[in-house]
Amino acid sequence: MVWLRRTTHYLFIIVVAVNSTLLTINAGDYIFYTDWAWTSFVVFSISQSTMLVVGAIYYMLFTGVPGTATYYATIMTIYTWVAKGAWFALGYPYDFVAVPVWIPSAMLLDLSYWATRRNKHAAILIGGTLVGLSLPMFNMINLLTIRDPLEMAFKYPRPTLPPYMTPIEPQVGKFYNSPVALGAGAGAVLSVPIAALGAKLNTWTYRWMA
Numbered sequence: 484m485v486w487l488r489r490t491t492h493y494l495f496i497i498v499v500a501v502n503s504t505l506l507t508i509n510a511g512d513y514i515f516y517t518d519w520a521w522t523s524f525v526v527f528s529i530s531q532s533t534m535l536v537v538g539a540i541y542y543m544l545f546t547g548v549p550g551t552a553t554y555y556a557t558i559m560t561i562y563t564w565v566a567k568g569a570w571f572a573l574g575y576p577y578d579f580v581a582v583p584v585w586i587p588s589a590m591l592l593d594l595s596y597w598a599t600r601r602n603k604h605a606a607i608l609i610g611g612t613l614v615g616l617s618l619p620m621f622n623m624i625n626l627l628t629i630r631d632p633l634e635m636a637f638k639y640p641r642p643t644l645p646p647y648m649t650p651i652e653p654q655v656g657k658f659y660n661s662p663v664a665l666g667a668g669a670g671a672v673l674s675v676p677i678a679a680l681g682a683k684l685n686t687w688t689y690r691w692m693a
Contacts, residue, residue: 575639618667
């Protein structure tokens with residue numbers, strides 16, 4: 484019944500990737516990302532990097548197959564695009580929801596695992612660093628392709644947004660001058676221990692399955 488075990492396993496990955504997307508939304512709400520993109524970019528970059536790497540490396544090491552991390556990130560992306568489509572169907576503009584760019588960073592994680600001949604520690608150190616460094620850059624490029632996030636926030640306030648969360652004009656440059664650099668630096672540092680946590684989850688999973 485090898486085929487049944489494999490099918491169950493990949494369905495399990497899909498379910499957890501969907502749940503991870505929900506956790507990611509809570510860590511950095513995809514609409515909140517648009518509303519506050521320029522003022523919370525660093526915090527969002529860190530949360531996105533760590534949420535991606537912990538789940539992606541867990542399943543990549545669980546299967547032992549390079550490419551699983553990209554598969555995981557693809558499921559997260561599809562799920563969020565479905566949410567984007569739902570908001571668009573409700574009458575909100577296409578740019579109201581900015582879908583985070585997870586796939587290229589996950590591909591770098593897969594690449595580090597494959598290039599080092601499935602070395603777990605290299606995946607943690609090199610892959611975790613690459614995810615933290617690359618994700619803010621890809622997401623900033625993504626943001627530059629859409630209309631001004633603050634304009635979206637003021638013209639189309641989120642229906643469930645409480646009054647005290649109403650977007651305000653940011654004081655650009657007073658807190659940080661380079662959100663990409665700061666997000667990439669902090670993300671690279673924090674993604675490594677979080678990747679190690681994801682790898683450690685395999686040990687706990689194997690014990691649970693035993």
